Amino acid sequence: MSEYIEFDKDHHEHHPKETFITKWIFSQDHKMIAKQYLFTGVIFMGIIGILMSSLIRMQIAWPEEPSIIFEFLLGKWAPEGVMDADIYLALVTMHGTIMVFFVLTAGLSGTFSNLLIPLQLGARDMATGFLNMIAYWLFFLSTVLMVGSIFVEAGPAAAGWTIYPPLSALEVAQPGSGLGMTLWLVSMALFIASSLLGSLNYIVTIINLRTKGMSLTRMPLTIWAFFITAIIGVISFPVLLSAALLLIMDRSFGTSFYLSDIFIQGEVLHYQGGSPILFEHLFWFLGHPEVYIVLLPALGIASEVIATHSRKPIFGYKAMIMSIIAIAFLSTIVWGHHMFVTGMNPFLGSVFTFTTLLIAIPSAVKAFNYITTLWKANIQFNPPMLFAIAFVSTFITGGLTGLILGDSALDINVHDTYFVVAHFHLVMGISALYGMLAGIYHWFPKLFGRMMNKNLGYIHFWVTAVCAYGVFFPMHFIGMAGLPRRYYTNSNFPLFDDLADTNTIITVFAIIGSLIQIVFLYNFIHSIFYGKKASQNPWNSTTLEWTASMKHIHGNWQGKIPEVYRWPYDYSKPGYKEDFVPQHIPLKKGEEEY
């Protein structure tokens, strides 16, 4: 065992010499992998996803007007600047897929789980750096395939991000269901493999590699969130993989898992006995936990950021943990609320209404705890704090309309209308995005050793915040006027003519909101190279990552790993001169932990 202690002490000296490839490309270091996820998942895929949303919004606002932008970006799919109807659906599909899976699942979890789990727990690296590297490269491959599918002859997948068969199974039903859908499925299979490897790694690291003193109830809420996220990922992603495999079988090998009695383009197909509802069940068994896979890391980041920047302990630490666990548990038994009007037995609908509305309780606890944390605080309005507060705001606004959609009787009427689009964009899209941005601003000094410009951060935040409400608030009302989502144009229904001007306003907000992200991008890239050098602990935070070496080294800490003596939220603790007491400072004699 003496060898082991040696290793612990001078870990970095024993490491084999790094080459360019092992340092920058096939790196096994969790910090480098976090950066790789950040650039591929968040920055690269984020730009594509946001660009697509702008195109979608332009088409909705000005359906008849030819646009140079369409002609330039879509080429043959926008002859003379008029977008093709099939490609509109393809854009909607790819925007959803990219945002949900690539940006907000892999990008968000990949970046922050990788960066923070070892650093906040006091570990030298992930449990297995090799698997971590494989996970990233599988994700990279999946990204290449997904982006590549945009360029195939007949266009990418276009059956909606939920790819319900038979539309997604039959090439005759839609051109996007040909090679585009095949690539989509293969890409997602790789994605799931990557996600599983990543999640297992996170779970094992959190269970096994905590530093001395880091008991489960001394872990920062970020780690709790990543931990639970990884667990629901491991439970639910394999189900999507099997759903995808069965779909591949139906598409390519003539089986009938999801298909039955189909007459299309003048021909009866041979499929017999399958049911598309089966696919919906399998898909949403992942699909619903998925929204919490997206949201929970953002909740964790918000907790950490709010406590740090309000210089006050997070209120109800244990209640926060319990509510994360409760939300995660409930998330696996509510998938049927996406299927109230599919023809599912109405009794099942009642069960799912019940479980769904229960989620409101732990969510309310979280919201109230955040608000109480702000009470009598000493709020430092750094950019991450602004995003974290806005996160709570959109989480409440978006979450409340869930009471309508989760209620089966009310869902009948707003199901698949813009009301749904507004709801989930606010509660999981914008909220998770805010969580992610808060995380980037907060841990930028840790990632790159420099500070981001705060004034640009303020401009970025305020314009984004106004635009987010400007886009999604009026959208609820369009939905309540009965406007279905995924319509290429609404001009075939004179009934909706009076909604056109609202749609135009929404689009203007959406475009401004997209463009302002350029300010962020500029700030991000500029600060990597020219930002002000960060100090060791710029936000005066209590957690362990700020004790690690500023220069990124293997093993994170130059000498011994610090030991932990207290919970992570000792802000403004009485009896101390400073308004924060880091976790590695031993308790004074007679001091209570909290």
Added chain:
Amino acid sequence: MITLFITLILVFISIAIWQMIKIFDLTRVLKGEKIDDSQIANDKDNRINAKLMLGFLAFIYAITIICFIKYGHFPLITDAASEHGVKIDTLMISTFALIFFVQTITQFLLHYFAYTYRGKKGNKTLFYTDNHKLELIWTLTPAVVLTGFITYGLLTWADVMNISDDDDPMVVELYAQQFNWKARYAGNDNSLGKANVRLIDMDRANILGIDESDPNASDDIITTELHLPVNKPVLFKMRSQDVLHSAYMPHFRAQMNCVPGMVTQFLLTPNMTTEEMRNTPNMIDKVLTINQIRDEKNKKLIEKGEEPLDPYDFDYVLLCNKICGKSHYNMQMKIIVESQEDFDEWISKQTIFKNSLIAQN
């Protein structure tokens, strides 16, 4: 074009502000003032952003009020055209009241606290980690309120989805295909003939795959418009020929997916004729607005030398509300609710299935 223009202006304004900040900073450096470039919020930043937080609260309230005034005539909350629709509307309004109440208060607390407790240098905060009583209150309060709403919701749901034979409904099939709807009436016997897409025979014009040997089928009637007698329960049987579709009838608060390989159903009782709906004050307003918009459009169309749009008059519609392919956005059927006499007259003019078949020799 307008957006491009607006965004360009905004971009230029941003650049201008940025440059001005730069110049401002430079002059301060030249004057020998110390500037704080730590990139960490100072008291001034806290003050400004705290005020903006309050402004943002005002913005949220303002956008709520504007939306309620401008778009709040709630086509989906008032004037339901079916019996169960009224119950859904009541539930919707009470849920809305709850949401509105909670939203107003929580957003106020969040932003007001953010404003009041803005950071000042040297301030220390209250070390306040837990309060079990408080936490119990805000766990139990939502739990109690939700119990009420869940019960109310489930009772309504059971009521809406319940299909009993006592209603003695008229049976109508809604048949979906890329990209149109057909309706099939059961005829005098009120029972639909058996059908399967495998029996579709285009040569004989058996377009819905109805089993010709089934005696119930002979008097079925296939139409491309949906006529319904007012105040009579209708049991819709939904079927799809190719991919998933969804039969959405917003004015009747009704929606059910059409799933290939199975039959789904939805029962409703229309209680307002098309004529009655046209004469509700909300609808008169709406049609007026829409026609004004169409007149504006027509001016432009006539300038371009194109056909002007027809003036709009309200009709109930059945829309497809599940992504189904290229022309998903144009998959609709007109619904007409009329008196029993008008309905009988209309249906008697339609061709029954037996007679619509083309004889094969």
